Amino acid sequence: MKSTLPGAALGQADERAVLALAICGDAAAFSELVRRRQSWLRNLLRRLCRDPTLADDLAQQVLLQAWRSLRNLRSAGAFGAWLRRLAINTWRTHLRAGKAPLTEDVDADETAAAEPPMPGEQLDLDRALSRLSDDERLCIVLAYSEGMSHSEISDATGLPLGTVKSHVKRGAERLRTLLQAYRPIEANRHVR
Amino acid sequence: MSDELDPELSRCFAEANQPLPDAEFHARLIGRLQQPYGWSALSGAVIRGSRAALAGLAVGIAAPFRLRFGHIGLMTVSAAALAIWATLQSA
Numbered sequence: 001m002k003s004t005l006p007g008a009a010l011g012q013a014d015e016r017a018v019l020a021l022a023i024c025g026d027a028a029a030f031s032e033l034v035r036r037r038q039s040w041l042r043n044l045l046r047r048l049c050r051d052p053t054l055a056d057d058l059a060q061q062v063l064l065q066a067w068r069s070l071r072n073l074r075s076a077g078a079f080g081a082w083l084r085r086l087a088i089n090t091w092r093t094h095l096r097a098g099k100a101p102l103t104e105d106v107d108a109d110e111t112a113a114a115e116p117p118m119p120g121e122q123l124d125l126d127r128a129l130s131r132l133s134d135d136e137r138l139c140i141v142l143a144y145s146e147g148m149s150h151s152e153i154s155d156a157t158g159l160p161l162g163t164v165k166s167h168v169k170r171g172a173e174r175l176r177t178l179l180q181a182y183r184p185i186e187a188n189r190h191v192r
Numbered sequence: 193m194s195d196e197l198d199p200e201l202s203r204c205f206a207e208a209n210q211p212l213p214d215a216e217f218h219a220r221l222i223g224r225l226q227q228p229y230g231w232s233a234l235s236g237a238v239i240r241g242s243r244a245a246l247a248g249l250a251v252g253i254a255a256p257f258r259l260r261f262g263h264i265g266l267m268t269v270s271a272a273a274l275a276i277w278a279t280l281q282s283a
Contacts, residue, residue, distance in 0.1 A: 043208070
């Protein structure tokens with residue numbers, strides 16, 4: 001994969017410069033962008049769909065789509081937000097296609113009370129997240145993992161602002177309840 | 193309601209977002225990028241074109257059976273008039 005810049009220079013170049021090369025069709029520059037962003041993108045999708053293999057497949061789809069439509073990017077500074085929006089759309093398309101159930105169909109409060117964690121079971125944020133509804137999970141992940149404000153989440157997802165606020169508040173409460181079930185184990189581990 | 197976040201949950205998310213090993217993921221993606229996109233696009237276009245042609249043929253075959261009785265009469269009269277006119281022209 002050839003580039004107009006040598007590999008070392010590409011690795012140290014500012015993201016805007018790398019992005020400008022990638023927009024002009026420089027595949028090595030795009031590869032460098034992937035190297036810089038892949039961990040963040042895969043983590044975002046792992047939070048959304050719990051299954052790491054599926055998350056990686058979706059991340060690959062997002063990056064392929066990004067490569068094919070990079071010319072549509074209006075501003076180099078908006079690359080991260082643009083990629084995030086692609087990821088959200090790809091995940092939602094996957095949900096609509098009904099390819100795999102991503103939400104465990106269990107009521108959070110019932111679960112916390114009726115299913116105490118097994119000995120040795122560890123804190124699993126992704127598992128707790130999978131108990132939330134799809135929209136709740138999306139809003140919670142964008143707020144807590146991406147640090148987005150409610151209005152930014154509303155813009156990115158198309159959900160009304162009031163709905164976003166409600167999802168973040170209710171989702172956080174449910175998540176706290178679910179995660180509390182794991183705390184005794186954490187505490188025991190610290191005692192040992 | 194403000195945008196304030198629960199610090200405990202924020203900590204959980206920060207811990208979960210660890211850097212992930214990229215070698216295999218990166219290699220797989222670069223392999224897919226280097227695949228000749230043109231072939232898959234071309235084969236997709238051929239399949240879509242074939243489907244459209246078959247759908248058009250099916251509609252063309254089925255259409256006369258869906259006509260109302262009055263329209264069939266009109267078409268018969270028009271065809272007869274056309275045939276007479278063509279016969280007179282050739283005579």
